[in-house]
Amino acid sequence: MRGLHVYILLAAAALALVFADQLTSYWMHVAIIAMFYGILASSWSLLAGYAGLFSLGHMAFASIGGYASGLLVQWYGIPIPVGMAAGVALCCALGGLIGWVCLRMSGPYLAIFTLGFAEIVRITFATEDDITSGMAGLHVERLFDTPSRLPYFYTAFALLAVSLLLMGGIVRSRWGLFLRAIREDEQAASASGVAVARFRILVFAIASGFAGLAGGFYGHYLGILTPSLGGLDLMAVLVVMTVIGGIERLPTAVGGAFAVEFLLEVLRGDDQWRLPLFGIVLLLTMRFARNGLLTPVWLQFVRLGEARAAATMASRDVPQKDPGR
Amino acid sequence: MNKGAELIRGAGLIKRFGGIVANDTVEFAVVEGDLVGLIGPNGSGKTTLINMLTGHLVPDGGRVVVRGREMRDQPAHVYAAMGVARTFQLTQLFGRMTVLENLLVPGLTRPRSKWQAVVRRARNTLDFLNLAHLEQLHAKNLSGGQQKLLELGRCLMLEPAILFLDEPFAGVHPHLRDELIKRIQELHEAGRTFVIVDHDMESILRVSQRLVVMARGAKIADGSPAEIRADQAVLAAYAGL
Numbered sequence: 001m002r003g004l005h006v007y008i009l010l011a012a013a014a015l016a017l018v019f020a021d022q023l024t025s026y027w028m029h030v031a032i033i034a035m036f037y038g039i040l041a042s043s044w045s046l047l048a049g050y051a052g053l054f055s056l057g058h059m060a061f062a063s064i065g066g067y068a069s070g071l072l073v074q075w076y077g078i079p080i081p082v083g084m085a086a087g088v089a090l091c092c093a094l095g096g097l098i099g100w101v102c103l104r105m106s107g108p109y110l111a112i113f114t115l116g117f118a119e120i121v122r123i124t125f126a127t128e129d130d131i132t133s134g135m136a137g138l139h140v141e142r143l144f145d146t147p148s149r150l151p152y153f154y155t156a157f158a159l160l161a162v163s164l165l166l167m168g169g170i171v172r173s174r175w176g177l178f179l180r181a182i183r184e185d186e187q188a189a190s191a192s193g194v195a196v197a198r199f200r201i202l203v204f205a206i207a208s209g210f211a212g213l214a215g216g217f218y219g220h221y222l223g224i225l226t227p228s229l230g231g232l233d234l235m236a237v238l239v240v241m242t243v244i245g246g247i248e249r250l251p252t253a254v255g256g257a258f259a260v261e262f263l264l265e266v267l268r269g270d271d272q273w274r275l276p277l278f279g280i281v282l283l284l285t286m287r288f289a290r291n292g293l294l295t296p297v298w299l300q301f302v303r304l305g306e307a308r309a310a311a312t313m314a315s316r317d318v319p320q321k322d323p324g325r
Numbered sequence: 326m327n328k329g330a331e332l333i334r335g336a337g338l339i340k341r342f343g344g345i346v347a348n349d350t351v352e353f354a355v356v357e358g359d360l361v362g363l364i365g366p367n368g369s370g371k372t373t374l375i376n377m378l379t380g381h382l383v384p385d386g387g388r389v390v391v392r393g394r395e396m397r398d399q400p401a402h403v404y405a406a407m408g409v410a411r412t413f414q415l416t417q418l419f420g421r422m423t424v425l426e427n428l429l430v431p432g433l434t435r436p437r438s439k440w441q442a443v444v445r446r447a448r449n450t451l452d453f454l455n456l457a458h459l460e461q462l463h464a465k466n467l468s469g470g471q472q473k474l475l476e477l478g479r480c481l482m483l484e485p486a487i488l489f490l491d492e493p494f495a496g497v498h499p500h501l502r503d504e505l506i507k508r509i510q511e512l513h514e515a516g517r518t519f520v521i522v523d524h525d526m527e528s529i530l531r532v533s534q535r536l537v538v539m540a541r542g543a544k545i546a547d548g549s550p551a552e553i554r555a556d557q558a559v560l561a562a563y564a565g566l
Contacts (some may be wrong), residue, residue: 174433174440177422181430184419187381191413193405193434193483 004304013161020153028149030265035156036218037257039163041242043210045253046167049242050176051203052183054107056235057098057114058211060121061091063230065212066219067125067132070140073220080143084216088209095208099201106186118230125227135227143220152221159217160254163210167250170206179203240282246292255294329357332392332487332518333378333409339386340373347373349542350387355487355520360513362533362550363522366562369539371522372414375489378520379411380404392486405434408486412476412493414522420465424456427464427475431482443482450478454508470501477508487518494525506532538562 023031044058065087073083098117102110125132132138144151170176178199181189190196219225228234237260245256260278267274285293333355340348348370355361363371376382378389380401389396391407410431419427425447432443451457454474459467464475473493480488490509494502502525509532513519523529529536536553538546540562546553553559 174429177426177430177433180422180426181419184421185417187401188413188417188419188479189430190401191379191381191405191411191417192431192479193402194430195400195402197400 003302005302008301008304013157017154017157020157021150023153025149028153030261032149032152032156032221034258034261035160036214036221037238037241037261038160038254039210039214039217040238041245041253041257042164042167042250043207043214044238044242045247045250046171046179046210047203047207049247049249049253050171050183051179051200052106053099053102053200053203054111055098055114055204055207056111056232056239057118057121058207059235059238060114060118060230061095061208061211062215062218063121063125063225063227064094065091065215066140066225066229067138067215068212069216070138070219070225071131073141080141080220084213084220087216088212091212091215092205092209095211096201096205098208099204100197102204103197103200115232118232118235122227122230125230132225132227137224137226138219140219140223140225142223143217156217156221159213163213164250164254167206167210171250175199175202240278244278244281244285244293246295246298248291249295249298252292252294252298255298256292259294330392331356331390332359334390335374335378335384335387336390337387338374338377338384338389340370340377340382341385346542348377348384351539351542351544353378353537353544355518357486357518358516359518359520360509360532360534361520362529362536363520363539364524364526364529364536365539367524368541369562370542371539372491373542374539375411375491375520375522379409379489381411402434405431405483405485406436408483409489410480410483410485410487411489412473412480412491414491414495416469416472416476418464418467418472418475418479421463423461424451424464424467424475425460428478428482431479435484447478447482450481453481454478455504468498468501470497470505473497473505474501474508477505481512485517487520488512490519490521490523492523493521494523494528502528 020028040058040062047058048054068090069080069083069087072078072086073080098114102113105113126135128134143155178189178194181192181194182196182199186196215229218229241257241260242253243256244260245254246252264274267277331354335351335353338348338351338353339346351370351374353374363374365371373382377384380396380399380403383398391404391409394407396404419430428447428450429443432438432447433440448457448460451460454477456471456474456478459471464472467475477490477493493505497505506528509519521529521532530550533550536548536550537544538553538559545558545562546556
């Protein structure tokens, strides 16, 4: 039996789907972009929060996924979903490769290495005019031939839901336990029988694949891709979203993405102050709530149905996996 | 207890750090049922030897053989899979994971392990170590002695053939130290093989059947506690002569 919080979330999701058409075009766009960031924040949480691999190259993989899909569709006329799948596969392979190269790196070394990788990707996309159209932007075929944003809303919703289900499955399985063990102490994890190198490569590949999926959708939604997608600015936004929400849990990372994206739009009138404001919120979060501002809220929410679920689990002698994940 | 087959052998092990020779052609073997105390002054190369025998350091020379299989540059998790478990000089737990989760990690790395069965075994292990009441606490919140016990529990979850305990009694309250010794003796009587490194001579002499002494990166003595007590080279090493 699932906790009450699961039913509340399912009801909220159903309401969002039923009443989505009531949103204005502008707010529907905001919601779609928030879901795009939701996939990125949750997959970055898997990498940085669960496995402790603080990569700054996550947006570069979104960019690679987007460009790969856009170019493959343009060159070979393949269906867009096939192009997106190819982008995901490429990102998985490249992510695994980066994970392998970075096997002995952690902390600031890993961050600087992946930042360097991201800059190489951004500059390559910016300068290879013949292929990517450089800073002018690559025109990408749109996913749906309609001016309405509603099909994109449903698609983004489905992609986010499937991503969360898959990543949720990983973090609640023994793999999730092993990733957290690696984050805590690689040497002890290895002494406990965890194949540390294999799992580090694997989590890099998986997280990069989800970033590529988000990037592919983004390109085929907007119809244009620029190298700035993989730049440090958007990576900083992603870090802010994930850290403010809560980096060590998928739902709080997604909540952070939604909250920051929403607030960025609400505060758009105070243009010069809205970005420094998020910097201040980030500083305060790191000082006073390292687990993120939404983590206590989420844990309280989960406790709503915990007693019932715990009673059921105890009666079956089922292991107590952390329901907050 | 009857001695059985050879579990692990380090043959001619050499390890250098820069210009310092931490282990100089060390021979070390443990057979089933042994309870070996590995002693020596600070810097004599005991931990380096353990690190090489458990896959945490690659030797510069010599070879490690585990249960008849030569381990050529194998990572530590392969050693763990072959039944070689270890604790660390400075306790290394998964601090922000619960006590129960700390035991689930090694248990779930075992082939064909089932989650529910591993949880049951982890709880049995916690019962054995008197830590059952702490199972939902984060490991970082345990006392030093409890952390040592939990680290021992993590080793046991690997169902190991041999356990290397690196300074298990260091900084542990005497009451918990006695409990730790009791658990080690119970496990040994049940058939586990141990190699224990420590400076606490009283504890080492209480538990060990065989002592190996190292000094300046070399093995200088190997024998029963009585033989070691009478060994002039050992006395010289400890007296700094």
